[in-house]
Amino acid sequence: MSSPRGISRRNVLKGLGTAIALPWLESVAPRAALAAAPTPPTRLAFFFVPNGVNQETWTPKREGFRYDLTPALEPLARLQDHVSVLTGLTHDKGRSNGDGAGDHARAASVFLTGTQPVKDSGRVMVGRSIDQVAAEHLGGSTRFASLELGCDRGRDSGQCDSGYSCAYSSNISWRSPSTPMAKEVDPKLVFDRLFGSSDKQENRYARARRDYFRKSVLDFVRDDTARLEKRLGQTDRRKLDEYFTSLREIERRLEHKGTIESDDAGGFPRPHGVPREFADHAHLLSDLLAVAFQTDSTRVATCMLASAGSNRSYPTVGVPEGHHELSHHQSDPHKLDKLYRIDRFHVELFTYFLDRLATIPEGEGTLLDHSLIVYGSGISDGNRHNNENLPVLLAGKGGGTVTPGRHLRYARETPMCNLFVSLMDRMGVSLDRFGDSTGSLAYL
The missing domain is CATH 3.40.720 (Alkaline Phosphatase, subunit A)
Structure with missing residues (x-):
């Protein structure tokens, strides 16, 4: 688990083609940050x-x-x-x-x-x-x-x-x-941008694997997550669980609302396209923006x-x-x-x-x-x-x-x-x- 340059208050879970920024967790915050009550x-x-x-x-x-x-x-x-x-x-x-x-x-x-x-x-x-x-x-x-x-x-x-x-x-x-x-305008691409790694080739391959095997981004950071949870207090564990639940729900809706098209990344199909209903589209974009703000x-x-x-x-x-x-x-x-x-x-x-x-x-x-x-x-x-x-x-x-x-x-x-x-x-x-x-x- 590491923090990219510029993200000083947040932790990031990393896996193959995945980088999941986390909300503020007091249990793993630097002592100096806690003392300063940021x-x-x-x-x-x-x-x-x-x-x-x-x-x-x-x-x-x-x-x-x-x-x-x-x-x-x-x-x-x-x-x-x-x-x-x-x-x-x-x-x-x-x-x-x-x-x-x-x-x-x-x-x-x-x-x-x-x-x-x-x-x-x-x-x-x-x-x-x-x-x-x-x-x-x-x-x-x-x-x-x-x-x-x-x-x-x-x-x-x-x-x-x-x-x-x-x-x-x-x-x-x-x-x-x-x-x-x-x-x-494509919520799927917004999601990929927020939770993908900086390595474009690795990110593209991992994204195709996730979609083909119907995996969650959370499956790719399981080891990091297990290590993190051992360091968390009860309040932060609840906060992390609520955050992960929201991510799984967004992924479920992205898969359900998108249309299936082929991708050239290893021949794997992946959900792509905006939801057919305007409200569904706007709601997904709102949820993704809320997560982007939540994780700073x-x-x-x-x-x-x-x-x-x-x-x-x-x-x-x-x-x-x-x-x-x-x-x-x-x-x-x-x-x-x-x-x-x-x-x-x-x-x-x-x-x-x-x-x-x-x-x-x-x-x-x-x-x-x-x-x-x-x-x-x-x-x-x-x-x-x-x-x-x-x-x-x-x-x-x-x-x-x-x-x-x-x-x-x-x-x-x-x-x-x-x-x-x-x-x-x-x-x-x-x-x-x-x-x-x-x-x-x-x-x-």
Whole structure:
């Protein structure tokens, strides 16, 4: 058992093509770390949804604590004290500002950059995203500087929205102004990345063996696990057992939900492909991200529930029509009702992730207590394609640096980038400004 470079607070179990990072275990922590009573790190994640929301069923009327849970926000009921609703925030650079049509592409590209994208068929140029600013400062402490996830594969070439590159519609994370961070949509590949070794050839062979013989990654670290368990106290044994149980459950669902295709690694077949049901897909990605945070494999992540302008239908909630099509509602009550159903369903998916974090103990609280999770869209109302008064949720306590559970209403045209500056401060990253920010965001 050893710890890779940069992972000082965690232990790693190793086997053939396998590296399983573990949650914090006091029984095997260095004495110096125990004496210092280490404070759990703060994690940062951003969830993006397209096409805006139905504002009538989204925005609470009451401000402050115990805000009224509107129909779209009702799934947050059991976690209301952990989630704040922020209204009044604006992304001015999502507006045309002389560039004409292309609101959806701009909405995604500006979401974490605060920068107007260049509308040019020959090049891609937008600002660096705030998650990658955080990853640059914090990534050296974890195995992965950041994770980029999504439910739509998307494209990074060609035009997708009125002359804008598809890269703008498909990505919210940008390593540089011209380089998006490609998101992973296949939960199986995310799992392999989190629990595979750094040796690609060994990792590929071991992965094929696991799938062919229906083995768990835990079977490949059995010897290390047996040695570790002898050193653990009762509390840590229970914690380890719960963690391993969650991994086995994820593996079971990956095998059950995936489609079987052949792989060229020794002719072994392996489960591959995303789940057929959208909710299953989003839940698996959420579970994997929760594990990545739990094991301190990364502290920064993004997740696009759908690409900008997505016309996905939602038959499971009674919406066979496309989302983008419905967002041009023209105040039609039937379309608005179906938009509300989509908004509520998206919030249910987000709540699932928050629930996962809230059930994982860490330090004196939970993983959710030591996180900052932003959910929102770069468009407010899909019919108007406007970029002011964006729908934004902020969950978690940021290690005690944020007071959640409130509806905070900010002055019209308050830059969304002010929120990013404030979040970076709580992540230990000092920024004078970011994008079109005018300062930090008060009252968090």
